Amino acid sequence: MLTSIKNYHRFREIWRESINFLVDVADCTSGLVTYIDGTDLEVFAASDRKMNPFPEGVKVAMQGHYCEETYKTRKLLHVPNALMSDRWEDCPEIKCGLISYIGLPVRMPDGAIFGTICLLDKKENFHQSTQQNGLKQIRSLIEAHLQVETLTRMDSAQHQENPELLQLYRTIARNSDKDMINIPVCSHCKKFRTESGNWVQLSPSIYQMVGPRSSHGICPDCLETFYPDLVRS
Ligand SMILES: [Zn+2]
Incomplete structure (x- = not known):
């Protein structure tokens, strides 16, 4: 690395x-x-x-x-x-x-x-x-x-063509040394929510670095899978 x-x-x-x-x-x-x-x-x-x-x-x-x-x-x-x-x-x-x-x-x-x-x-x-x-x-x-440094480098190398992901990586990089990171992560599937509201899966190493300090939530797919009653009501 x-x-x-x-x-x-x-x-x-x-x-x-x-x-x-x-x-x-x-x-x-x-x-x-x-x-x-x-x-x-x-x-x-x-x-x-x-x-x-x-x-x-x-x-x-x-x-x-x-x-x-x-x-x-x-x-x-x-x-x-x-x-x-x-x-x-x-x-x-x-x-x-x-x-x-x-x-x-x-x-x-x-x-x-x-x-x-x-x-x-x-x-x-x-x-x-x-x-x-x-x-x-x-x-x-x-x-x-x-x-x-690692996150910044990964984002520019891999996500040049995807502005939404680039934005997400930049937010993670900017906040990576903070105690709490204000990016919603799904507690079930560990996807991160982008600023435009889409849920994306990042590499497990990114989740290990920042996931536990992020604000946890639940993505729409997991909501439907795990709490179908809530979705229907
Ligand atoms: Zn989920």
Whole structure:
């Protein structure tokens, strides 16, 4: 699903600002958003504290980095002090003095891994739960942006010739990071209602992304099938 990292450049500044904020709150050396490019790990957005040794655009081969483990296990990795752990004492980041790490995988809407978001520190760092929650919140923001980008791209690729569907996809894309989305979805068949009042079936992945947060209703076909008495009366 990840066609080109260029599609995401418009989000880089806001991701960087969020990471800067988190680095200040967590009082650590460096914060990164990386993306996985085949067998390489690329720094996509980086905190701009001068201490950060990994500027944006730097690419490293996967050779035992902390983020690699986060990517492979698809789980939170927290290493408060790598020097105290046999598993991490030879990790490449230690050469830069970065002995502490906390990172989460960042997912595309289809579940594939975009990359990671992480904080690195030159001192032991146990990252209290508020900092861990901050990291999760910023990951949610990034994943919402990835959803918007994916939906926008899908609509322009597949629905150029159908203005009604294009309009529906645009509304979904515009609202995809909101808690509630004001688009009626049929509770039975999961069709979405377009602005002109037609009910259309979108791909199951779109329904998974936004359906549960949409306003539920019932389409005329399902009304007739499931509540025939209501239709006749
Ligand atoms: Zn229906």
